[in-house]
Amino acid sequence: xxxxRPMDLLARSLNSQVLVKLKGDRxxxxxxxxxxxxxxxxxxxxxxxxxxxxxxxxxVILRGDNVIFLSPSGKPPGKTPAKKTKKKG
Amino acid sequence: xxxxRPMDLLARSLNSQVLVKLKGDRxxxxxxxxxxxxxxxxxxxxxxxxxxxxxxxxxVILRGDNVIFLSPSGKPPGKTPAKKTKKKG
Amino acid sequence: xxxxRPMDLLARSLNSQVLVKLKGDRxxxxxxxxxxxxxxxxxxxxxxxxxxxxxxxxxVILRGDNVIFLSPSGKPPGKTPAKKTKKKG
Amino acid sequence: xxxxRPMDLLARSLNSQVLVKLKGDRxxxxxxxxxxxxxxxxxxxxxxxxxxxxxxxxxVILRGDNVIFLSPSGKPPGKTPAKKTKKKG
Amino acid sequence: xxxxRPMDLLARSLNSQVLVKLKGDRxxxxxxxxxxxxxxxxxxxxxxxxxxxxxxxxxVILRGDNVIFLSPSGKPPGKTPAKKTKKKG
Amino acid sequence: xxxxRPMDLLARSLNSQVLVKLKGDRxxxxxxxxxxxxxxxxxxxxxxxxxxxxxxxxxVILRGDNVIFLSPSGKPPGKTPAKKTKKKG
Amino acid sequence: xxxxRPMDLLARSLNSQVLVKLKGDRxxxxxxxxxxxxxxxxxxxxxxxxxxxxxxxxxVILRGDNVIFLSPSGKPPGKTPAKKTKKKG
Numbered sequence: 189x190x191x192x193r194p195m196d197l198l199a200r201s202l203n204s205q206v207l208v209k210l211k212g213d214r215x216x217x218x219x220x221x222x223x224x225x226x227x228x229x230x231x232x233x234x235x236x237x238x239x240x241x242x243x244x245x246x247x248v249i250l251r252g253d254n255v256i257f258l259s260p261s262g263k264p265p266g267k268t269p270a271k272k273t274k275k276k277g
Numbered sequence: 278x279x280x281x282r283p284m285d286l287l288a289r290s291l292n293s294q295v296l297v298k299l300k301g302d303r304x305x306x307x308x309x310x311x312x313x314x315x316x317x318x319x320x321x322x323x324x325x326x327x328x329x330x331x332x333x334x335x336x337v338i339l340r341g342d343n344v345i346f347l348s349p350s351g352k353p354p355g356k357t358p359a360k361k362t363k364k365k366g
Numbered sequence: 367x368x369x370x371r372p373m374d375l376l377a378r379s380l381n382s383q384v385l386v387k388l389k390g391d392r393x394x395x396x397x398x399x400x401x402x403x404x405x406x407x408x409x410x411x412x413x414x415x416x417x418x419x420x421x422x423x424x425x426v427i428l429r430g431d432n433v434i435f436l437s438p439s440g441k442p443p444g445k446t447p448a449k450k451t452k453k454k455g
Numbered sequence: 456x457x458x459x460r461p462m463d464l465l466a467r468s469l470n471s472q473v474l475v476k477l478k479g480d481r482x483x484x485x486x487x488x489x490x491x492x493x494x495x496x497x498x499x500x501x502x503x504x505x506x507x508x509x510x511x512x513x514x515v516i517l518r519g520d521n522v523i524f525l526s527p528s529g530k531p532p533g534k535t536p537a538k539k540t541k542k543k544g
Numbered sequence: 545x546x547x548x549r550p551m552d553l554l555a556r557s558l559n560s561q562v563l564v565k566l567k568g569d570r571x572x573x574x575x576x577x578x579x580x581x582x583x584x585x586x587x588x589x590x591x592x593x594x595x596x597x598x599x600x601x602x603x604v605i606l607r608g609d610n611v612i613f614l615s616p617s618g619k620p621p622g623k624t625p626a627k628k629t630k631k632k633g
Numbered sequence: 634x635x636x637x638r639p640m641d642l643l644a645r646s647l648n649s650q651v652l653v654k655l656k657g658d659r660x661x662x663x664x665x666x667x668x669x670x671x672x673x674x675x676x677x678x679x680x681x682x683x684x685x686x687x688x689x690x691x692x693v694i695l696r697g698d699n700v701i702f703l704s705p706s707g708k709p710p711g712k713t714p715a716k717k718t719k720k721k722g
Numbered sequence: 723x724x725x726x727r728p729m730d731l732l733a734r735s736l737n738s739q740v741l742v743k744l745k746g747d748r749x750x751x752x753x754x755x756x757x758x759x760x761x762x763x764x765x766x767x768x769x770x771x772x773x774x775x776x777x778x779x780x781x782v783i784l785r786g787d788n789v790i791f792l793s794p795s796g797k798p799p800g801k802t803p804a805k806k807t808k809k810k811g
Contacts, residue, residue: 192311194338224636228641246706249639254701256343261335281400283427286408345432350424370489372516434521439513461605478559501571528602548756550783612788617780667726691795694728699790
């Protein structure tokens with residue numbers, strides 16, 4: 189199971205776009221350049237996309253304790269009407 | 278009792294649908310791909326189901342300190358009128 | 367005094383109904399299947415009894431830092447008018 | 456000074472009534488049956504005395520990080536008009 | 545500098561009146577009987593002086609993480625109009 | 634990957650202007666003179682730029698747990714209308 | 723870089739006036755007599771300068787987790803209209 193630890197997924201996401209949801213309803217997006225075991229992150233070309241008008245931040249060091257979740261796909265999340273989802277089978 | 282530690286139940290829930298209740302009244306659902314000792318989680322095909330309109334998130338790394346509880350059954354919780362529940366016997 | 371540490375009482379409460387008061391005025395009830403030293407809990411047949419209408423949750427893993435207190439008696443708490451309580455004697 | 460560490464006073468308060476002031480303006484009272492180094496407590500015959508109408512809780516395990524202070528005297532606190540208090544002499 | 549560590553000042557304040565400012569705008573006063581390295585305190589003849597009407601608490605064990613600051617002088621703080629203060633010279 | 638840990642980027646940002654976003658919507662700017670592993674920072678010629686009217690603070694020691702993110706570019710963040718951003722390819 | 727760690731600057735600020743910004747919008751000022759590795763501080767001749775009317779506190783032990791930043795210059799912060807600041811060159 190070792191390769192499915194959260195830190196391993198971070199390692200495989202280096203240089204990819206990630207979406208980061210922060211406490212306080214803030215949302216950042218950027219290219220993951222680095223991280224450490226506290227989930228501190230380095231994002232390149234980071235943007236604060238909390239509001240309609242995005243804010244360009246350049247490179248940022250993000251303190252890990254602010255993170256709710258991060259998505260390595262980096263795609264802006266799609267909104268779909270509530271629907272059945274696949275159950276495990 | 279070793280097999281009834283919370284981490285053991287997580288291990289047995291790998292690849293199953295889990296429902297995750299987060300601080301701040303947020304609710305996610307997804308397939309548990311990985312975890313670590315901090316209750317950091319990897320969810321595949323994750324959805325934010327907090328509101329009527331679900332939000333597809335793809336794969337997410339969830340920081341464990343946001344979790345209130347997670348339910349490995351993954352079923353959307355059923356609402357029933359207040360009733361007597363079984364006492365231990 | 368060893369047998370009167372909080373963790374010992376948890377051990378003796380395995381398979382009993384417990385009532386768990388959480389931060390944020392939430393209340394769960396369920397059968398204690400497991401726990402660890404962080405007060406992370408596994409509850410079987412868990413219910414969210416915060417509101418009149420109970421919500422069935424099945425099995426849940428509860429993160430310990432959300433707990434205010436838990437009561438191994440599991441009885442719904444009784445309301446009584448303010449009264450004198452026994453002093454230590 | 457060893458005998459004046461907070462943990463030593465807890466040890467001497469075993470089996471006595473204690474009043475526990477919790478974060479979020481909650482107040483419990485009960486007989487101290489056990490504790491550990493995190494200030495996790497076991498209270499027997501515990502009551503939630505936050506409001507006029509007391510709530511009987513039976514035995515509870517209280518997570519220490521919720522505690523503001525606890526008073527081993529266990530007497531309901533007396534209200535007195537603001538007055539001079541003894542200075543150290 | 546060893547004798548100017550916060551813990552050393554606590555040691556020298558044993559048996560003196562201390563004023564303790566707590567998170568949540570609460571204020572206690574009492575005679576410092578003991579402490580530990582977490583800034584957990586034992587206060588004798590403690591009073592909650594948050595409001596005009598003081599509340600006698602007897603002996604209390606105060607959990608250190610609630611403390612903002614404590615003043616070993618124990619004098620009720622004096623209110624003075626904004627004024628120049630001495631600069632270091 | 635060692636050179637892409639957050640602490641390494643801090644080391645390379647010494648003597649540069651940094652922008653620091655703090656919890657509670659506060660924003661500081663200054664020249665990074667030092668730091669430690671807790672993300673405690675020393676900023677020279679620091680300014681609180683939270684509001685229109687900046688507040689000069691001189692040299693400050695900033696406690697790391699208040700940091701959301703810091704940007705070593707130090708440029709005031711640019712506001713641009715929401716737009717497509719590059720996807721990883 | 724050793725001499726530019728936050729703790730080193732504290733050491734060099736002993737016996738100087740410091741301004742301390744606390745969580746919850748509180749501001750103290752005093753002469754730094756001591757500190758430890760948690761950023762617990764001893765301030766002599768401390769004043770609470772949060773409001774117009776300053777409050778004299780005498781000597782205080784300040785728990786480090788309340789600190790946002792502290793400024794060893796100790797000067798009351800100057801207010802200036804928003805302006806260009808020097809970029810690193």
